[in-house]
Amino acid sequence: MGVRTGRVSTGVTTGLAAGLAAVGLLEALATVVGVLVTGMPFVAARESFLLTNATVGTVCALCGGLIASRRPRRPLGWLLLGVAVAQTATAAVTPWLVRATLAGDPTAITATATVYSAAWPWAVGLFLPLALLVFPDAHLPARPVLALLLANGVLQVLTFSADPYPLATIPGFAPGQVPPAWSLIAIPGLDTSLLGVATNVLLAATYLAGVVVLVLRYRHGDERTRRQVLWPLLAAAGTVVVIGATRTIWSIAAPGTGFPVISTMFVALIPVAITIAVLRHRLLDIRLLWSRAVTYVVLTASLVATYVAVVELVTRLLGPADGLASSVAATVVVAAAFDPVRVRLQRLVDALLYGDRADPVRAVSSVTAQLADGAERPADVLPAVCQALKLPWAALVEDGELVAESGVRPPGVETLPLRHAGRMVGELRVGVRSGQERLDPSDRAVLELMALPIGVALHAEALATAVRRSRQEIVGAREEERRRLRRDLHDGLASVLTGVAFQADTVVTLSDGRVAELGESIRTGVTGALADVRRLINGLHPTALHELGLVEAVRRHAQRLAREDLTFAVGGTVGDLPAAVEVAAYRIVVEALTNVARHAGATHVEVAIRCGDGELLVDVRDDGAGDATAWDPGVGLRSMLERAEELGGRVRAAPSLDGGRVEAWLPLGAR
Structure with a gap:
């Protein structure tokens, strides 16, 4: 119905x-x-x-x-x-x-x-x-x-x-x-x-x-x-x-x-x-109509005004009897001024409606300047591409997948290849202006020039991503190998040395004289070697992490730093973490807590550790007597930054009027 x-x-x-x-x-x-x-x-x-x-x-x-x-x-x-x-x-x-x-x-x-x-x-x-x-x-x-x-x-x-x-x-x-x-x-x-x-x-x-x-x-x-x-x-x-x-x-x-x-x-x-x-x-390019209409209306009005003004001036100078002279003078002035004025006026109007397509150097400079100064990724230049040519939409495509876009995608889209050293590294896709079936040849010429630095930047980003991923894999493999070595040393050499130390004790207890002295010497040497092995084990992978997990290990460390005038609160739940992420998070928190205990003058510190959106999030806050001035990057702060960067993460450490705060984001994909 x-x-x-x-x-x-x-x-x-x-x-x-x-x-x-x-x-x-x-x-x-x-x-x-x-x-x-x-x-x-x-x-x-x-x-x-x-x-x-x-x-x-x-x-x-x-x-x-x-x-x-x-x-x-x-x-x-x-x-x-x-x-x-x-x-x-x-x-x-x-x-x-x-x-x-x-x-x-x-x-x-x-x-x-x-x-x-x-x-x-x-x-x-x-x-x-x-x-x-x-x-x-x-x-x-x-x-x-x-x-x-x-x-x-x-x-x-x-x-x-x-x-x-x-x-x-x-x-x-x-x-x-x-x-x-x-x-x-x-x-x-x-x-x-x-x-x-x-x-x-x-x-x-x-x-x-x-x-x-x-x-x-x-x-x-x-x-x-x-x-x-x-x-x-x-x-x-x-x-x-x-x-x-x-x-x-x-x-x-x-x-x-x-x-x-x-x-x-x-x-x-x-x-x-x-x-x-x-x-x-979309029947016609309305901007083109506006461009031509505004240009010729302003041009016509200007030329008519110029003609009338010249006629009036010549008539006043030579008298009304010389109307032919005034007309000829006005015609000469208008004819001489017509083309230069038309070209400049059309360029001005086109710049308002079509951006810098008439000035390719300026258009490309806006993109390269953004790549050189403020853009962290090639995708950040897409708004500049749209603005330079007044395009409704632009996007970057890499390996057939949309990487980033800017603007609203229209029905008509054209694609330009992005190349580096003769190899295809991606595509630049742009939206066709409403009223146009395809890009104007001058638009495409400017975009092809823009594609050169964008292609280089896209290739550089791909190389940087590959290097970053390789470093993360190396760091992850290193920590996993350290965890394995720690386990092998703990379960193998450390156990053997502990057994030898017990046997030396037995020898000392059951003998006397020279044999007892020899047993005592063996026990002392084994005990020293065992201490060295344990220090090596803890250096390879913190013992507290192995025995207690990240959150409880941080809580134990905080208890050791606690004083009558300084309290700690540690909270959070995490599951099984990659070795590299677990160690980096622990080292960052330990460094942050140590800095608070030594320099902040705080009375309370809160530590939050949680997983979310493929990242491990660490947040350390204190109520110390902060100020708005930035912290000087010392050894501890640089160490935290380096540990995070190794895994492709980031650290933000800054003071405020309410105290200090250290935040770290570590990707869980680093294994």
């Missing part, structure tokens, strides 16, 4: 999306029919925003229908469908409003003016701001924000419905030239000047909030979100530039005649960009 209900629900939402899109398209068709039937002049269709409303509404119907049918649970598609229905409704009644106004038919004027003024403000005042706030896939904003946007939509409708001359932008439709077109919902006596200012300020604030939300989502979003946000931002920026440029040029060329309304049709680019961002954000 659940599956069937889900299918029915999906079918209903798809049908509803198609229905709303069809309404918008039918309204657009009705607009075309109305223009043809009424014989509406092109200038009237242009200056009344009919072309803009019809174009934006049609595009939103198509785009909103696609998004709502593919992503029915997200509000974005439905909001674009709302824009479509509202915009095209105004466009559909515009020809009939023009005809009724020219004919002076009050009934037709009122009916068409009501739809004209009440439909499109919802698109501008509610649906579009909401679309910005929910893009690309966020939920609807909080209820207070929704209530504010809804109230603003109502205020927009009331403001425009109170205007008796909604077609005043058309030549011949100014106040006094045609009868007023009052809407049915117009409020008599409403002060539209104050209300218009208030609602426009609120409208501007909602759009600004939408832009701020987009910027924040770009800054804090993942790579996919950033690619999506760049699409509507590029469309919005392009629309603002086109409309702003046409208004500026028009105000200079034909002041007092308004501005070309036709430029507002570029608003239709925004729903197209939104649709691409939601459904096909």
Whole structure:
């Protein structure tokens, strides 16, 4: 039942999306029919925003229908469908409003003016701001924000419905030239000047909030979100530039005649960009589009400004009669500056979007500097690789296994071999930027240069790992051999010498004279040899470890160091340990406890020994009169560090305001 209900629900939402899109398209068709039937002049269709409303509404119907049918649970598609229905409704009644106004038919004027003024403000005042706030896939904003946007939509409708001359932008439709077109919902006596200012300020604030939300989502979003946000931002920026440029040029060329309304049709680019961002954000490399767009917009504006400035300067110097001279001078300056400015500007923009791929030396230097200064392993340079080329992901692979990665892996990945002395030592895998099917040749050229030092570093790390593993095996084998020798000496030679000593005692007891003296001499020599053997046995492997185990041996040593003003607490449980690890841990703890007893001035020491995550962990803390200054590395501290390093472990020993602490981590794999 659940599956069937889900299918029915999906079918209903798809049908509803198609229905709303069809309404918008039918309204657009009705607009075309109305223009043809009424014989509406092109200038009237242009200056009344009919072309803009019809174009934006049609595009939103198509785009909103696609998004709502593919992503029915997200509000974005439905909001674009709302824009479509509202915009095209105004466009559909515009020809009939023009005809009724020219004919002076009050009934037709009122009916068409009501739809004209009440439909499109919802698109501008509610649906579009909401679309910005929910893009690309966020939920609807909080209820207070929704209530504010809804109230603003109502205020927009009331403001425009109170205007008796909604077609005043058309030549011949100014106040006094045609009868007023009052809407049915117009409020008599409403002060539209104050209300218009208030609602426009609120409208501007909602759009600004939408832009701020987009910027924040770009800054804090993942790579996919950033690619999506760049699409509507590029469309919005392009629309603002086109409309702003046409208004500026028009105000200079034909002041007092308004501005070309036709430029507002570029608003239709925004729903197209939104649709691409939601459904096909990898269609093109949006960063490349941004790079070229920003470069040529800034370049064009700079050259136009330079041209105007040179013309003005030459005209002032030579007089207005020399217009040709000023034009020629400006053209020469612009032609001379065009290519150098373009190259430098393109390089700057590309650096912001693609990193240092245009400067391979700088890109490789960032990696080699990290290897030389701060990177402990080749994997540590992966963030620098991503940053240098603005790549979404990079990883190191060795022997077919992923060693390390940085960033978020995209669908497209390319591999570069890492070689040393002609031998394959690993792979560098990088993610392809969103919108690209493969890496750009310049990207690959830079990465191939980066692969050289990374391959050398990876080979060096492999050699260091092999040396470290070999040393650990040697140390482990040495301690195991010492343990075996200790056992053999204890069970063999020491037992024999003990027996000889007993026999010498017997000889001394049962004889006298010269024989007794000889027996005494034998007993003394055997006792000395036995003491030497026992010292040798303890040196090979501490006797306490052999007899008591690590934790109890440490506890016994602590008891020997205890005084009235110094107490110890030893805790922990460990199982069977490798000989090398057991001896190193014991020697480190003994050295740490000895240092505390001699130098720390402590009253209490705590020792914790435990196994975890393939390591033996040793922690020695004391409450001595510590300070924040580092300990001088003496013989004891160096001895602890060396014992840990032999096994591939590490030791951290430092003072604090609460006392001192020695921590050791010894890998249990050292056998």
